[in-house]
Amino acid sequence: MLLRSSTRIRKLLSSQTQTPSLSFSFSSTTTSRRKKNKDDSDPNGSVLFVDPSRAPKLFVVQPRLRPQPVLDSKLEEALNLANSLEQPRDGFYEEEFESKGLPPHLVVQNPAIRSTRAHADAYFGPGTVDNIKCHLRALETESGIEAVFINAILSGIQLRNLEVAWGKPVLDRVGLIIEIFNAHAETKEAKLQAELAALMYKKTRLVRVRGPGGRLTFGQSGEAEVVSARGRGSGGRGFISGAGETELQLQRRRIQERRNSLLMQIEEVRCTRALQRLSRKRHGCSSGQGLATVAIVGYTNAGKSTLVSALSDTDLYSDNRLFATVDTRLRSVILPSGRKVLLSDTVGFISDLPVQLVDAFHATLEEVAEADLLVHVMDSSAHDLEEHRSTVLQVLQQIGVSEDKIQNMIEVWNKIDLSEENVGGIESIEADDEEYLTEADNDYEEVSEEYNEDEEEDELSKFSSSESLDDDDDDDSNCHYSGNVEYSEEEYDSIAPSVQSRGHDICKMTEMSPGCHVKTSAVMGVGLQELLQLIDQKLEEQRNVVQRSFGFFDRKWRPSLSETSTDQ
Numbered sequence: 001m002l003l004r005s006s007t008r009i010r011k012l013l014s015s016q017t018q019t020p021s022l023s024f025s026f027s028s029t030t031t032s033r034r035k036k037n038k039d040d041s042d043p044n045g046s047v048l049f050v051d052p053s054r055a056p057k058l059f060v061v062q063p064r065l066r067p068q069p070v071l072d073s074k075l076e077e078a079l080n081l082a083n084s085l086e087q088p089r090d091g092f093y094e095e096e097f098e099s100k101g102l103p104p105h106l107v108v109q110n111p112a113i114r115s116t117r118a119h120a121d122a123y124f125g126p127g128t129v130d131n132i133k134c135h136l137r138a139l140e141t142e143s144g145i146e147a148v149f150i151n152a153i154l155s156g157i158q159l160r161n162l163e164v165a166w167g168k169p170v171l172d173r174v175g176l177i178i179e180i181f182n183a184h185a186e187t188k189e190a191k192l193q194a195e196l197a198a199l200m201y202k203k204t205r206l207v208r209v210r211g212p213g214g215r216l217t218f219g220q221s222g223e224a225e226v227v228s229a230r231g232r233g234s235g236g237r238g239f240i241s242g243a244g245e246t247e248l249q250l251q252r253r254r255i256q257e258r259r260n261s262l263l264m265q266i267e268e269v270r271c272t273r274a275l276q277r278l279s280r281k282r283h284g285c286s287s288g289q290g291l292a293t294v295a296i297v298g299y300t301n302a303g304k305s306t307l308v309s310a311l312s313d314t315d316l317y318s319d320n321r322l323f324a325t326v327d328t329r330l331r332s333v334i335l336p337s338g339r340k341v342l343l344s345d346t347v348g349f350i351s352d353l354p355v356q357l358v359d360a361f362h363a364t365l366e367e368v369a370e371a372d373l374l375v376h377v378m379d380s381s382a383h384d385l386e387e388h389r390s391t392v393l394q395v396l397q398q399i400g401v402s403e404d405k406i407q408n409m410i411e412v413w414n415k416i417d418l419s420e421e422n423v424g425g426i427e428s429i430e431a432d433d434e435e436y437l438t439e440a441d442n443d444y445e446e447v448s449e450e451y452n453e454d455e456e457e458d459e460l461s462k463f464s465s466s467e468s469l470d471d472d473d474d475d476d477s478n479c480h481y482s483g484n485v486e487y488s489e490e491e492y493d494s495i496a497p498s499v500q501s502r503g504h505d506i507c508k509m510t511e512m513s514p515g516c517h518v519k520t521s522a523v524m525g526v527g528l529q530e531l532l533q534l535i536d537q538k539l540e541e542q543r544n545v546v547q548r549s550f551g552f553f554d555r556k557w558r559p560s561l562s563e564t565s566t567d568q
């Protein structure tokens with residue numbers, strides 16, 4: 001039976017004594033495959049990848065939280081994040097995620113609990129800083145630690161002071177998530193956006209480290225030092241450019257220049273994506289009809305890619321690693337009504353998702369905001385389900401998804417094979433599994449086909465950009481699809497009875513979840529058919545609303561012939 005990594009980590013954690021773990025096992029025996037190759041360069045020149053052939057070794061520091069279950073789930077997530085930082089080489093990860101042991105970790109006093117403010121200079125008090133230093137020394141003899149990961153958000157000065165105290169690079173939560181994005185980015189678009197996020201993060205954490213006399217100082221005395229453009233190699237021309245700048249100014253200028261160049265490239269990507277979306281909406285199907293897009297969103301590791309793969313009978317990369325997907329992938333699927341739609345698998349969210357990442361990944365996240373329908377995948381076995389849900393809703397609002405779309409979103413409770421209430425039911429699911437899968441397979445073999453991106457390119461090349469963007473008058477893609485449909489009884493009766501009955505079967509409204517939800521197990525193929533029917537139903541409802549609103553406008557704008565003749 002499958003054992004989810006967080007469950008595994010929970011078990012590993014509970015098998016330990018109360019004393020902090022100092023064990024470490026990053027063996028590199030097996031390889032975990034990614035679907036596409038990527039080059040071997042270090043992500044963004046990161047200081048962490050001292051040896052690009054293996055994952056950097058991190059020491060995890062978790063500030064204590066109460067109550068205990070909150071601490072457990074935060075620690076579990078921190079350990080998963082630390083284990084997720086790895087760069088694939090030649091399309092492979094060095095090691096299977098499942099076989100990784102627990103990274104060395106330590107739970108320490110939380111400065112934010114005792115007083116409202118953490119220590120301004122080093123976040124932790126001096127006792128905790130020394131305590132961590134001792135652990136690092138002890139680990140040094142066992143296995144080299146490349147960096148320390150603190151599962152909290154720190155300021156630039158705090159990070160720099162701790163680096164000085166421990167003699168190692170220090171990453172806070174935001175920094176590690178950005179590093180993971182850089183390491184996992186595969187496509188040009190994802191790489192550009194991840195680099196932009198890293199750059200913005202770096203900019204907010206720029207501090208001077210070398211003051212007069214070579215001492216390590218911060219703030220004004222550091223900024224006062226003027227560096228020579230020649231000596232520091234500012235990249236400027238001749239002797240003039242950069243002369244008279246402090247090193248801080250020099251770094252800021254370089255970041256600004258790189259940022260501008262990245263923004264220009266990302267803008268090109270956005271334009272291309274916008275054109276592709278337009279093309280799909282107009283002529284996505286071979287029949288020339290528009291294609292609706294359904295965005296699959298959710299907390300990282302909820303099972304989005306596995307679900308999209310199962311629904312479309314394709315093979316997207318999925319892994320217990322957090323942020324296994326940092327790009328958008330489209331897969332086509334044919335719904336029970338025969339309608340073809342595109343499922344868009346995208347980057348997962350996490351609590352305290354760095355604002356720099358959300359800003360930088362605007363082009364990718366636009367796919368979500370522009371989708372016709374959203375499907376929110378949740379890991380029903382996660383302990384902090386409510387936090388996951390509110391995080392996802394927050395990010396959706398942050399990226400500009402309309403309230404209507406959020407209200408109309410389908411909620412998928414995935415991994416029901418793992419959730420506790422289903423523990424008794426797993427056996428029966430497994431027993432019936434073969435039969436069920438055979439049936440399901442037959443269904444999907446007929447209906448699924450991989451969306452051909454080349455086809456999309458060809459389709460796209462038919463439009464000149466000005467033509468495609470300007471000529472919108474008779475185009476459905478300009479319509480506002482209102483998802484939050486409230487029918488009068490009369491209107492509801494007019495909807496196809498099949499759609500109604502499907503809705504009643506599938507939509508089980510609960511107090512926790514205001515919208516429709518469906519329970520699935522993506523790995524076992526459970527609940528997939530119901531999900532497809534629900535998507536079908538929702539899109540059908542939207543189409544009815546749009547058609548009705550067209551009828552209304554038609555009447556208003558074009559009076560009937562009889563009215564016109566009476567006027568005359």
Ligand SMILES: Nc1nc2c(ncn2[C@@H]2O[C@H](COP(=O)(O)OP(=O)(O)OP(=O)(O)O)[C@@H](O)[C@H]2O)c(=O)[nH]1
Pocket residue numbers: 002004298299300301302303304305306307317318319320321322323324325326346347348349414415416417418520521522523524
């Ligand atoms: N037991 C069980 N495991 C599942 C299920 N769905 C997905 N998984 C596992 O959960 C892990 C994460 O799945 P992914 O599909 O990569 O999750 P994701 O939401 O795409 O994650 P990110 O791309 O990292 O945000 C994988 O190891 C899957 O095999 C399920 O229904 N049951």
Ligand SMILES: [Mg+2]
Pocket residue numbers: 304305306317318324325346
């Ligand atoms: Mg994924």
